[in-house]
Amino acid sequence: xxxxxxxxxxxxxxxxxxxxxxxxxxxxxxxxxxxxxxxxxxxxxxxxxxxxxxxxxxxxxxxxxxxxxxxxxxxxxxxxxxxxxxxxxxxxxxxxxxxxxxxxxxxxxxxxxxxxxxxxxxxxxxxxxxxxxxxxxxxxxxxxxxxxxxxxxxxxxxxxxxxxxxxxxxxxxxxxxxxxxxxxxxxxxxxxxxxxxxxxxxxxxxxxxxxxxxxxxxxxxxxxxxxxxxxxxxxxxxxxxxxxxxxxxxxxxxxxxxxxxxxxxxxxxxxxxxxxxxxxxxxxxxxxxxxxxxxxxxxxxxxxxxxxxxxxxxxxxxxxxxxxxxxxxxxxxxxxxxxxxxxxxxxxxxxxxxxxxxxxxxxxxxxxxxxxxxxxxxxxxxxxxxxxxxxxxxxxxxxxxxxxxxxxxxxxxxxxxxxxxxxxxxxxxxxxxxxxxxxxxxxxxxxxxxxxxxxxxxxxxxxxxxxxxxxxxxxxxxxxxxxxxxxxxxxxx
Amino acid sequence: xxxxxxxxxxxxxxxxxxxxxxxxxxxxxxxxxxxxxxxxxxxxxxxxxxxxxxxxxxxxxxxxxxxxxxxxxxxxxxxxxxxxxxxxxxxxxxxxxxxxxxxxxxxxxxxxxxxxxxxxxxxxxxxxxxxxxxxxxxxxxxxxxxxxxxxxxxxxxxxxxxxxxxxxxxxxxxxxxxxxxxxxxxxxxxxxxxxxxxxxxxxxxxxxxxxxxxxxxxxxxxxxxxxxxxxxxxxxxxxxxxxxxxxxxxxxxxxxxxxxxxxxxxxxxxxxxxxxxxxxxxxxxxxxxxxxxxxxxxxxxxxxxxxxxxxxxxxxxxxxxxxxxxxxxxxxxxxxxxxxxxxxxxxxxxxxxxxxxxxxxxxxxxxxxxxxxxxxxxxxxxxxxxxxxxxxxxxxxxxxxxxxxxxxxxxxxxxxxxxxxxxxxxxxxxxxxxxxxxxxxxxxxxxxx
Numbered sequence: 001x002x003x004x005x006x007x008x009x010x011x012x013x014x015x016x017x018x019x020x021x022x023x024x025x026x027x028x029x030x031x032x033x034x035x036x037x038x039x040x041x042x043x044x045x046x047x048x049x050x051x052x053x054x055x056x057x058x059x060x061x062x063x064x065x066x067x068x069x070x071x072x073x074x075x076x077x078x079x080x081x082x083x084x085x086x087x088x089x090x091x092x093x094x095x096x097x098x099x100x101x102x103x104x105x106x107x108x109x110x111x112x113x114x115x116x117x118x119x120x121x122x123x124x125x126x127x128x129x130x131x132x133x134x135x136x137x138x139x140x141x142x143x144x145x146x147x148x149x150x151x152x153x154x155x156x157x158x159x160x161x162x163x164x165x166x167x168x169x170x171x172x173x174x175x176x177x178x179x180x181x182x183x184x185x186x187x188x189x190x191x192x193x194x195x196x197x198x199x200x201x202x203x204x205x206x207x208x209x210x211x212x213x214x215x216x217x218x219x220x221x222x223x224x225x226x227x228x229x230x231x232x233x234x235x236x237x238x239x240x241x242x243x244x245x246x247x248x249x250x251x252x253x254x255x256x257x258x259x260x261x262x263x264x265x266x267x268x269x270x271x272x273x274x275x276x277x278x279x280x281x282x283x284x285x286x287x288x289x290x291x292x293x294x295x296x297x298x299x300x301x302x303x304x305x306x307x308x309x310x311x312x313x314x315x316x317x318x319x320x321x322x323x324x325x326x327x328x329x330x331x332x333x334x335x336x337x338x339x340x341x342x343x344x345x346x347x348x349x350x351x352x353x354x355x356x357x358x359x360x361x362x363x364x365x366x367x368x369x370x371x372x373x374x375x376x377x378x379x380x381x382x383x384x385x386x387x388x389x390x391x392x393x394x395x396x397x398x399x400x401x402x403x404x405x406x407x408x409x410x411x412x413x414x415x416x417x418x419x420x421x422x423x424x425x426x427x428x429x430x431x432x433x434x435x436x437x438x439x440x441x442x443x444x445x446x447x448x449x450x451x452x453x454x455x456x457x458x459x460x461x462x463x464x465x466x467x468x469x470x471x472x473x474x475x476x477x478x479x480x481x482x483x484x485x486x487x488x489x490x491x492x493x
Numbered sequence: 494x495x496x497x498x499x500x501x502x503x504x505x506x507x508x509x510x511x512x513x514x515x516x517x518x519x520x521x522x523x524x525x526x527x528x529x530x531x532x533x534x535x536x537x538x539x540x541x542x543x544x545x546x547x548x549x550x551x552x553x554x555x556x557x558x559x560x561x562x563x564x565x566x567x568x569x570x571x572x573x574x575x576x577x578x579x580x581x582x583x584x585x586x587x588x589x590x591x592x593x594x595x596x597x598x599x600x601x602x603x604x605x606x607x608x609x610x611x612x613x614x615x616x617x618x619x620x621x622x623x624x625x626x627x628x629x630x631x632x633x634x635x636x637x638x639x640x641x642x643x644x645x646x647x648x649x650x651x652x653x654x655x656x657x658x659x660x661x662x663x664x665x666x667x668x669x670x671x672x673x674x675x676x677x678x679x680x681x682x683x684x685x686x687x688x689x690x691x692x693x694x695x696x697x698x699x700x701x702x703x704x705x706x707x708x709x710x711x712x713x714x715x716x717x718x719x720x721x722x723x724x725x726x727x728x729x730x731x732x733x734x735x736x737x738x739x740x741x742x743x744x745x746x747x748x749x750x751x752x753x754x755x756x757x758x759x760x761x762x763x764x765x766x767x768x769x770x771x772x773x774x775x776x777x778x779x780x781x782x783x784x785x786x787x788x789x790x791x792x793x794x795x796x797x798x799x800x801x802x803x804x805x806x807x808x809x810x811x812x813x814x815x816x817x818x819x820x821x822x823x824x825x826x827x828x829x830x831x832x833x834x835x836x837x838x839x840x841x842x843x844x845x846x847x848x849x850x851x852x853x854x855x856x857x858x859x860x861x862x863x864x865x866x867x868x869x870x871x872x873x874x875x876x877x878x879x880x881x882x883x884x885x886x887x888x889x890x891x892x893x894x895x896x897x898x899x900x901x902x903x904x905x906x907x908x909x910x911x912x913x914x915x916x917x918x919x920x921x922x923x924x925x926x927x928x929x930x931x932x933x934x935x936x937x938x939x940x941x942x
Contacts, residue, residue: 062929063926063928063929064855064928064929064932065929065933066929066932066933067859067862067929067932069929127858130849131849131850131854134848134849134854135848135849135850138843138848141888142895142896145892145895145896146895146896153892153893153896156892157885157888157892160884160888161881161884161885161888164846164880164881164884165877165881168877168880168881169877171858171861171877172861172865172873172874172877175858175861175862175865176865178862179862179865179866
């Protein structure tokens with residue numbers, strides 16, 4: 001079942017790549033259909049295994065038995081929640097109306113990325129995980145380089161080189177983990193049960209460092225984030241939504257799955273520095289975002305800020321300090337934040353794409369007063385911005401509340417400093433909304449058209465989920481089952 | 494004398510003679526058939542190789558090791574030579590000495606075969622020289638073109654020095670009745686064939702200046718043989734008597750770093766591939782450096798060299814297909830003008846980087862694993878840094894080729910080079926799903942020298 005979720009989009013990508021006669025409309029329909037099938041299948045897995053603990057829907061096919069590598073799939077609450085969110089973002093990105101040359105190629109890459117991203121979340125083999133991690137770089141490289149604007153090729157190059165450097169560090173860490181098992185294997189379940197590198201020593205510390213840097217580049221955390229703004233600014237809107245909504249989550253998901261679950265004692269030793277890095281990312285991302293006059297750059301830096309919350313949550317969860325309840329709260333918050341950030345920032349980047357589609361301009365100074373000609377855009381963008389700044393009743397608030405409740409239980413001073421980030425974020429979004437939608441309408445924006453029905457429908461679905469998680473988060477929290485993740489930790493450690 | 498044990502080598506020899514005779518008898522317009530005869534002969538040799546697949550014995554009074562490592566090296570050498578031979582008729586169509594080219598190619602391949610199976614130092618010298626001497630001719634085959642002559646001359650000068658050191662080393666080792674203190678001299682001779690520091694200087698010139706089929710051949714076939722031969726020599730020297738593995742590790746580090754740094758700002762695709770080929774030799778040496786220390790060292794070496802050979806053949810086949818078009822700006826827009834060639838070039842270069850799930854990744858993964866298992870983590874980390882650097886210059890080719898608009902129509906060489914591209918792509922595609930089986934078929938150990 002989970003294998004199909006990966007194969008259907010990749011097969012669609014192959015069909016799109018190989019059949020030359022497909023027009024733009026049918027190419028888009030193919031990509032939508034493929035991602036929709038994956039989403040439906042994921043929902044079937046979710047509904048079909050109510051209340052299951054640990055990994056579900058597992059399957060295994062041998063690939064290189066003598067090296068302990070196999071095609072292994074299975075999901076737990078965290079990866080199921082993330083893959084559901086990812087499939088939805090891909091569906092939205094594929095459905096988002098955009099004018100392109102060579103639409104067939106574009107939708108082929110989108111479908112390909114959907115397949116490999118879902119594959120990354122559902123695989124239970126470290127080498128296959130690495131394969132999908134790198135393939136997502138390749139897909140994103142071509143999406144940005146070919147369909148981006150401005151200096152897209154340089155931005156794509158920078159993105160690829162930075163993240164490949166990170167991924168190779170991860171590969172080295174993975175190999176060391178595999179080699180340190182009693183019998184060479186890359187089965188995540190076995191490694192999580194065995195935690196072969198614990199208790200730490202120099203080697204374990206270095207492996208942890210490799211993982212933190214590798215996943216930190218992808219997440220991205222300060223000071224490894226410098227590839228992110230150019231990649232976002234020059235990418236087409238839906239590609240930015242995928243990059244922020246899905247690809248960044250690979251970094252944080254990896255941090256939980258590999259270092260936190262596979263070497264918990266080593267992680268606990270280093271949890272405080274990681275938490276500090278998280279808090280620095282929170283503040284740095286927020287303050288730098290406040291200074292940006294480019295709409296997309298501003299949203300991009302808020303990603304650094306939000307990912308900082310996630311890192312803080314993960315670090316708190318992995319620390320041996322504080323009460324178990326606090327750590328469980330923090331981990332729940334981190335995972336909810338991943339889902340919420342995917343939905344919210346995905347929407348914001350789609351909104352930014354709508355701006356580019358209409359005016360080819362991201363400069364905030366050139367806008368104003370759009371609430372008049374574009375009320376639907378104003379309403380949806382305002383809702384997304386409020387969700388992003390953590391307004392109660394929306395998903396971002398639930399996540400940040402959990403993270404900070406947990407963090408106050410473990411690192412109160414750090415949490416207090418981190419709270420400042422929320423203040424700055426609120427300021428930067430409010431200023432952005434004012435500059436875009438209120439005040440006088442500049443003359444050259446006179447013909448600005450509002451969102452059409454298709455765009456409204458896509459944003460409405462994403463933001464409806466944001467409201468739903470905000471008002472009634474219980475279903476998501478019980479799906480994630482952070483307590484279960486931590487129990488595994490205690491059982492293994 | 495167990496003459497049948499050398500059936501593959503003998504078939505290559507007899508085919509070379511047949512090709513030579515045919516080239517003398519046939520008119521120039523029919524010289525294309527020489528390549529057909531050569532490929533047929535190589536296929537027969539491959540058949541003999543497969544027939545001896547499970548052999549594990551020394552033959553010819555202990556001078557030739559007939560083991561699984563020899564078997565793999567033979568198969569790779571024969572297959573790669575066949576690919577090069579298929580490229581040659583269209584490339585040399587206007588050359589008067591076109592038929593003889595295949596004969597020279599086969600003689601050099603014969604030397605490589607002898608090198609790969611050598612279990613005796615004199616036999617090793619013979620193999621190295623036999624593969625080198627026709628190699629000089631191959632590099633300088635466009636004798637009216639200065640750059641080709643320069644390539645041949647450089648290859649010859651570096652080769653003459655390295656081979657002289659090799660012969661000296663062999664004589665000293667043998668004269669001292671098994672003392673291995675001079676093994677470092679032998680090492681230099683083999684590093685030359687591998688295109689590794691300190692005898693790497695010929696590689697970029699040959700890649701740029703030699704006729705494209707020769708460049709493909711010289712950057713692949715001697716390497717396969719030298720990798721296996723080097724592993725045999727290093728396994729021979731006990732670590733306690735002489736720190737040969739440390740020397741190899743240093744050569745590996747220097748080779749991969751120098752190759753990558755030199756490749757960074759090249760503006761000529763062939764020269765860039767030459768430097769990349771130097772750096773790939775550096776990676777391969779990692780496996781030699783952990784010989785004996787990691788269980789999978791030999792498997793990783795053969796696997797890595799095999800996937801490198803395939804990707805390099807593919808890259809050079811694309812260049813031959815594009816009629817030797819080689820300046821970087823001339824391949825911009827390749828994807829729209831020649832989609833198959835562009836995809837092939839992209840996959841070949843990404844395989845060099847080691848992007849999964851391409852075979853290059855599987856080879857590099859095996860290498861990293863063996864190196865970490867063998868305790869040389871610093872070397873593995875250096876290889877990681879080098880891989881990141883290498884992505885930059887490979888993307889300097891891939892980016893414009895895939896993302897820009899073409900300036901001209903981009904003529905091609907014809908069906909033969911296109912077929913080589915397709916076959917190599919197919920081999921790459923098939924190798925990934927069956928990797929588990931291939932890996933189990935790779936040699937874990939060698940016969941002692």
